Amino acid sequence: MKVSVIGTGYVGLVTGVCLAEIGNEVICVDKIKEKIDMLKNGQCPIYEPGLETIIKNNIKRGRLKFSHKIEEGVKQSEIIFISVGTPSLPNGQADLSFVEQVAKEIGKSIDSYKIIVNKSTVPIGSGDWVSMMISESMETGNNKKVSFDVVSNPEFLREGSAIEDTFFPDRIVIGSSSKKAITIMIELYKPLLEQDFEWPDSKRLVPEVQKVPLVVTDLTSAEMIKYASNSFLATKISFINEIANICEKVGANVTAVAEGMGLDKRIGRLFLNAGIGWGGSCFPKDVAALTYIANEYGMTPQMLNAAISVNKEQKLKIIKKVQDELKIVKGKTIAVLGIAFKPDTDDVRDAPSISIMNGLSNLGAKIKTYDPIVKNKPDSLTDRVKICKDAYEAIDGADILILATEWRQFADLDFDKIKKTMNHNIIIDGRNFFNKEKLQDMGFRYIGIGR
Numbered sequence: 001m002k003v004s005v006i007g008t009g010y011v012g013l014v015t016g017v018c019l020a021e022i023g024n025e026v027i028c029v030d031k032i033k034e035k036i037d038m039l040k041n042g043q044c045p046i047y048e049p050g051l052e053t054i055i056k057n058n059i060k061r062g063r064l065k066f067s068h069k070i071e072e073g074v075k076q077s078e079i080i081f082i083s084v085g086t087p088s089l090p091n092g093q094a095d096l097s098f099v100e101q102v103a104k105e106i107g108k109s110i111d112s113y114k115i116i117v118n119k120s121t122v123p124i125g126s127g128d129w130v131s132m133m134i135s136e137s138m139e140t141g142n143n144k145k146v147s148f149d150v151v152s153n154p155e156f157l158r159e160g161s162a163i164e165d166t167f168f169p170d171r172i173v174i175g176s177s178s179k180k181a182i183t184i185m186i187e188l189y190k191p192l193l194e195q196d197f198e199w200p201d202s203k204r205l206v207p208e209v210q211k212v213p214l215v216v217t218d219l220t221s222a223e224m225i226k227y228a229s230n231s232f233l234a235t236k237i238s239f240i241n242e243i244a245n246i247c248e249k250v251g252a253n254v255t256a257v258a259e260g261m262g263l264d265k266r267i268g269r270l271f272l273n274a275g276i277g278w279g280g281s282c283f284p285k286d287v288a289a290l291t292y293i294a295n296e297y298g299m300t301p302q303m304l305n306a307a308i309s310v311n312k313e314q315k316l317k318i319i320k321k322v323q324d325e326l327k328i329v330k331g332k333t334i335a336v337l338g339i340a341f342k343p344d345t346d347d348v349r350d351a352p353s354i355s356i357m358n359g360l361s362n363l364g365a366k367i368k369t370y371d372p373i374v375k376n377k378p379d380s381l382t383d384r385v386k387i388c389k390d391a392y393e394a395i396d397g398a399d400i401l402i403l404a405t406e407w408r409q410f411a412d413l414d415f416d417k418i419k420k421t422m423n424h425n426i427i428i429d430g431r432n433f434f435n436k437e438k439l440q441d442m443g444f445r446y447i448g449i450g451r
């Protein structure tokens with residue numbers, strides 16, 4: 001099938017590349033020309049394990065093309081995915097300006113029947129709104145009689161395992177009022193739904209998936225499935241963080257508590273890791289957007305508000321732990337390992353590490369940080385933070401070491417060496433990742449979250 005994907009970020013690029021891999025002719029479009037130039041040369045502009053190889057393979061096969069012109073993508077495709085960003089406005093509302101620009105451009109270029117697929121996470125009702133934007137834009141051109149359908153097809157991939165998540169999803173959700181569009185979308189996803197494709201990476205394990213469940217529903221419910229899913233996951237993390245805080249008071253170990261809870265099939269083990277709170281490009285903005293929507297209807301979403309409030313406090317708790325240990329933070333040196341909001345991605349949007357570093361820097365501490373992939377200082381991070389070339393440089397002379405992102409390689413750190421270079425041997429393990437007993441036996445003061 002002929003497909004175009006507008007917006008080649010973490011979602012659009014993975015979607016386009018994987019759809020090419022399963023046999024479609026795909027054009028990925030982005031307004032950033034440098035990004036498109038890199039992609040044309042087979043270079044991946046984001047860090048996502050395995051992605052660059054599939055890009056290169058499909059460019060060679062002639063199934064994957066790149067353009068910075070929406071018109072080119074629209075004219076050459078029957079299915080057009082919108083996967084541009086929908087960041088938060090200061091009031092929590094989703095900013096739909098990128099979606100609006102794209103919808104208007106599509107309206108100008110549409111020349112035959114098209115399916116417009118909202119893959120961006122958009123507020124409830126956006127499907128109808130996109131439809132209106134396209135129609136209004138068509139009215140100014142001479143393509144008024146061309147028909148199109150809008151479909152909601154929310155994305156659930158996780159950065160860091162985006163390829164696996166796309167090939168082996170837990171479910172595919174398609175929302176539309178058009179039977180024709182739904183039929184075509186099912187045809188597009190058939191290889192994934194039936195798990196009938198060749199897994200492109202022989203080095204990586206293939207999960208055992210028989211068939212992928214398909215949820216076909218109306219536009220509004222599909223849009224709500226995405227917001228409700230992310231809000232549930234964020235709430236689950238806030239829940240275990242609250243339990244962790246109670247564990248600290250009563251002397252229980254939240255790791256054991258989560259294990260004991262998670263073995264219950266009704267609860268499940270995933271997203272029950274206590275830590276420094278949720279961040280990233282999706283949870284904060286999606287929970288805020290759903291809260292905003294509820295407010296628009298005169299509702300106070302109490303569970304969502306509680307999840308947000310617990311999360312805000314959780315990030316501050318790390319700062320409080322530093323104050324409890326050092327008493328005076330001014331003039332102290334703090335090493336922070338990990339900047340990305342989670343391992344295996346270079347995404348720093350709303351990363352808890354950044355709030356913590358900015359907070360400690362405002363208190364007068366000197367911050368040194370290291371991340372295996374994030375090498376440049378994110379705009380949201382204060383200039384006073386020093387980015388180091390490795391973990392040992394960050395830790396050298398530190399009074400406290402904070403683990404903010406549990407990159408696998410941090411498990412292999414040489415703590416004998418670290419002990420010799422730190423000022424005070426205090427480790428705050430923001431992800432309950434290190435071996436507490438081993439570090440304590442080595443003479444470190446170990447502070448975890450709820451254990």
Ligand SMILES: NC(=O)c1ccc[n+]([C@@H]2O[C@H](COP(=O)([O-])OP(=O)(O)OC[C@H]3O[C@@H](n4cnc5c(N)ncnc54)[C@H](O)[C@@H]3O)[C@@H](O)[C@H]2O)c1
Nearest residue numbers: 007008009010011030031083084085086098101120121155
């Ligand atoms: N990142 C995730 O893990 C994830 C997971 C599920 C859903 N989502 C949702 O998917 C959407 C995209 O997220 P993302 O993380 O990929 O965003 P992103 O910021 O990484 O990428 C968006 C891309 O769209 C491009 N763009 C913006 N306006 C454009 C225009 N007018 N024409 C062409 N290109 C344009 C940008 O240049 C950018 O490359 C969001 O709504 C997000 O909530 C993200």
